[in-house]
Amino acid sequence: MPDLQNDRLLRALQRQPVDRTPVWMMRQAGRYLPEYRATREKAGSFMDLCRSAELACEVTLQPLARFELDAAILFSDILTIPDAMGLGLYFAEGEGPKFERPLRDAAAIRALRKPDMQHDLGYVMSAVSTIRQALAGRVPLIGFAGSPWTLATYMIEGASSRDFARAKSLLYDKPETAHALLALLADTVADYLNAQIEAGAQAVQIFDTWGGALSTPAYREFSLAYMARVVEQLKSEHDGRRVPVILFTKGGGPWLELMTETGCDALGLDWTIEAGDARARVGDRVALQGNLDPAVLNASPEAIRAEVARILASYGPGAGHVFNLGHGITPGVPPEHAGAMINAVLELSPAYHNGN
Amino acid sequence: MPDLQNDRLLRALQRQPVDRTPVWMMRQAGRYLPEYRATREKAGSFMDLCRSAELACEVTLQPLARFELDAAILFSDILTIPDAMGLGLYFAEGEGPKFERPLRDAAAIRALRKPDMQHDLGYVMSAVSTIRQALAGRVPLIGFAGSPWTLATYMIEGASSRDFARAKSLLYDKPETAHALLALLADTVADYLNAQIEAGAQAVQIFDTWGGALSTPAYREFSLAYMARVVEQLKSEHDGRRVPVILFTKGGGPWLELMTETGCDALGLDWTIEAGDARARVGDRVALQGNLDPAVLNASPEAIRAEVARILASYGPGAGHVFNLGHGITPGVPPEHAGAMINAVLELSPAYHNGN
Numbered sequence: 001m002p003d004l005q006n007d008r009l010l011r012a013l014q015r016q017p018v019d020r021t022p023v024w025m026m027r028q029a030g031r032y033l034p035e036y037r038a039t040r041e042k043a044g045s046f047m048d049l050c051r052s053a054e055l056a057c058e059v060t061l062q063p064l065a066r067f068e069l070d071a072a073i074l075f076s077d078i079l080t081i082p083d084a085m086g087l088g089l090y091f092a093e094g095e096g097p098k099f100e101r102p103l104r105d106a107a108a109i110r111a112l113r114k115p116d117m118q119h120d121l122g123y124v125m126s127a128v129s130t131i132r133q134a135l136a137g138r139v140p141l142i143g144f145a146g147s148p149w150t151l152a153t154y155m156i157e158g159a160s161s162r163d164f165a166r167a168k169s170l171l172y173d174k175p176e177t178a179h180a181l182l183a184l185l186a187d188t189v190a191d192y193l194n195a196q197i198e199a200g201a202q203a204v205q206i207f208d209t210w211g212g213a214l215s216t217p218a219y220r221e222f223s224l225a226y227m228a229r230v231v232e233q234l235k236s237e238h239d240g241r242r243v244p245v246i247l248f249t250k251g252g253g254p255w256l257e258l259m260t261e262t263g264c265d266a267l268g269l270d271w272t273i274e275a276g277d278a279r280a281r282v283g284d285r286v287a288l289q290g291n292l293d294p295a296v297l298n299a300s301p302e303a304i305r306a307e308v309a310r311i312l313a314s315y316g317p318g319a320g321h322v323f324n325l326g327h328g329i330t331p332g333v334p335p336e337h338a339g340a341m342i343n344a345v346l347e348l349s350p351a352y353h354n355g356n
Numbered sequence: 357m358p359d360l361q362n363d364r365l366l367r368a369l370q371r372q373p374v375d376r377t378p379v380w381m382m383r384q385a386g387r388y389l390p391e392y393r394a395t396r397e398k399a400g401s402f403m404d405l406c407r408s409a410e411l412a413c414e415v416t417l418q419p420l421a422r423f424e425l426d427a428a429i430l431f432s433d434i435l436t437i438p439d440a441m442g443l444g445l446y447f448a449e450g451e452g453p454k455f456e457r458p459l460r461d462a463a464a465i466r467a468l469r470k471p472d473m474q475h476d477l478g479y480v481m482s483a484v485s486t487i488r489q490a491l492a493g494r495v496p497l498i499g500f501a502g503s504p505w506t507l508a509t510y511m512i513e514g515a516s517s518r519d520f521a522r523a524k525s526l527l528y529d530k531p532e533t534a535h536a537l538l539a540l541l542a543d544t545v546a547d548y549l550n551a552q553i554e555a556g557a558q559a560v561q562i563f564d565t566w567g568g569a570l571s572t573p574a575y576r577e578f579s580l581a582y583m584a585r586v587v588e589q590l591k592s593e594h595d596g597r598r599v600p601v602i603l604f605t606k607g608g609g610p611w612l613e614l615m616t617e618t619g620c621d622a623l624g625l626d627w628t629i630e631a632g633d634a635r636a637r638v639g640d641r642v643a644l645q646g647n648l649d650p651a652v653l654n655a656s657p658e659a660i661r662a663e664v665a666r667i668l669a670s671y672g673p674g675a676g677h678v679f680n681l682g683h684g685i686t687p688g689v690p691p692e693h694a695g696a697m698i699n700a701v702l703e704l705s706p707a708y709h710n711g712n
Contacts, residue, residue: 164651165651165688166654168652168654168655169651172655172656172659172663173655173656212628214628215628215630215649216628216633217630217666218649251607253609253610254609254610272570272571272572274571274573277572293570293571293574294519295519295524295525296524296528298521298522298525299524299525300528300529303529307528310573330521332521
């Protein structure tokens with residue numbers, strides 16, 4: 001593998017000095033880009049796109065051709081794991097992900113098995129190694145997975161949910177069955193991320209999209225504990241380099257201190273918490289990633305720049321900040337607005353790293 | 357008006373001693389009750405139901421006939437105000453509220469006028485006085501309104517929204533126009549709640565359903581400031597009794613201290629914050645209302661009772677707690693599960709008020 005030419009992301013995730021704040025965007029390869037929509041058209045279904053290493057690589061690199069980003073992130077979906085477990089993932093037009101065979105009882109949960117990483121999920125590892133080769137060391141490649149709880153919600157509900165009635169009933173009514181499911185998912189997520197690391201991922205992020213829907217005790221018991229179980233099992237080094245782990249619970253602002261105890265390197269922040277307040281709370285235990293409200297990208301470039309400036313000032317001087325959105329970029333954003341955000345980080349952030 | 361026989365709610369909202377923790381449920385008159393569905397059928401549309409003082413009174417009283425609740429809450433909708441401003445509220449089957457004429461530009465916002473409380477919203481005041489008469493002092497009647505920001509989101513988006521792209525663009529791109537809209541809405545909400553108080557509401561709640569979608573600075577500037585403007589203008593007494601004001605920002609956990617500065621009497625808590633932690637933060641400045649995850653009501657009565665016990669213990673002994681859900685009860689909940697929650701509060705909470 002060629003040497004890494006831009007290690008800002010990896011350094012910032014380990015709170016090491018950098019010349020400016022690194023920047024990437026959740027869902028940076030996605031529907032807001034016309035070139036993505038063209039490739040998606042060519043591929044057929046969304047999952048066809050994920051399953052083709054060449055096309056997944058093509059879309060992963062598209063935002064890097066447009067913008068001066070400091071990382072690439074694997075183009076894939078968090079639901080590849082339940083799909084590999086036999087639940088039958090499909091995407092109904094304009095409706096989000098669905099499963100043909102959601103988990104409807106304890107017997108269905110007991111019947112689940114850990115998928116084989118090469119046999120059942122080899123297409124993801126092929127995509128990772130293809131992308132890593134194509135990047136040729138330009139920027140690091142981030143791998144990712146859904147959190148055990150987040151995967152469980154989709155597996156139990158069979159689709160996106162508003163209030164998680166079924167999934168939460170399992171937690172409250174049959175906690176031992178919930179724990180069995182979450183333990184299996186945690187071990188699978190760990191295997192999956194380790195396989196991505198072996199295939200070439202240089203940092204990994206765990207997306208806990210629905211942890212914020214839980215009460216504090218339920219979050220600790222059913223989401224955080226299993227993310228900790230994942231982190232414990234991850235390879236912390238590969239090819240002589242530390243592989244940083246980012247934990248992102250959307251709506252996780254109340255639990256930042258608890259999250260640092262998992263042993264992760266960095267926390268993703270949504271936009272409901274100030275970067276400076278978060279930094280004061282976590283101290284030097286972890287780096288922080290975030291936290292622009294993606295809706296700001298619908299506003300004018302001037303307004304976007306002002307919000308970038310505000311967030312950089314809130315985090316303040318010194319290492320340990322990765323600029324990002326507080327959630328994925330939305331399909332309607334004009335690409336040049338994403339560019340305005342990235343350029344603002346490039347121009348305004350060096351002032352916060354003068355000491356280096 | 358007959359004397360109030362049960363003043364637990366009003367006392368608790370003012371942090372005065374009570375014999376047990378009072379309890380009511382957001383959306384306690386609603387689709388989970390078969391008797392509600394029968395009245396709704398009879399009424400025609402949802403708004404027909406709101407517009408009939410007799411039917412609105414009928415559904416308001418239905419949960420009180422089933423359960424030992426400590427309050428009634430006016431059956432109505434937060435969107436009566438924008439409807440009265442001419443936006444044309446309607447409910448598409450299974451799709452939530454929509455407006456025929458959403459606010460699409462600054463000119464539409466400038467053209468808005470404060471509705472006349474008697475002429476345009478007199479049906480709400482009729483419902484309030486009819487319900488108050490029918491209650492005959494059994495429990496207090498709570499009036500309510502949406503927060504200015506929450507109303508603005510529906511008025512700008514024209515419907516429920518996932519990411520508030522239009523509404524947030526207004527905040528970031530045309531803050532002065534946003535402020536003009538929010539100021540008009542705040543003054544209207546204040547008039548509306550004062551009219552409800554004059555018609556018989558004995559406490560009022562401001563529902564800031566979408567404040568939690570904002571960043572901290574945007575929340576302070578565009579949601580909280582206008583709730584403060586409402587609270588300032590409210591009659592604090594009527595008929596010789598204090599009329600307590602409850603502020604509920606869903607997802608407002610990070611901002612509790614700021615919310616106390618509005619001069620409200622109580623804060624509504626969703627379930628992502630522990631009642632005890634919230635109490636430690638706000639001290640004796642306000643009472644707290646909440647905070648059971650409504651999804652728990654889908655679980656077994658035993659699990660429901662355990663969660664009630666946990667929340668009562670978290671708040672701890674002494675005055676200032678009103679038991680409630682952390683958001684509205686959902687349509688699929690079996691009524692007897694709501695009963696299990698209420699009975700658990702009745703049975704378990706006196707132990708926390710021994711001193712009185």
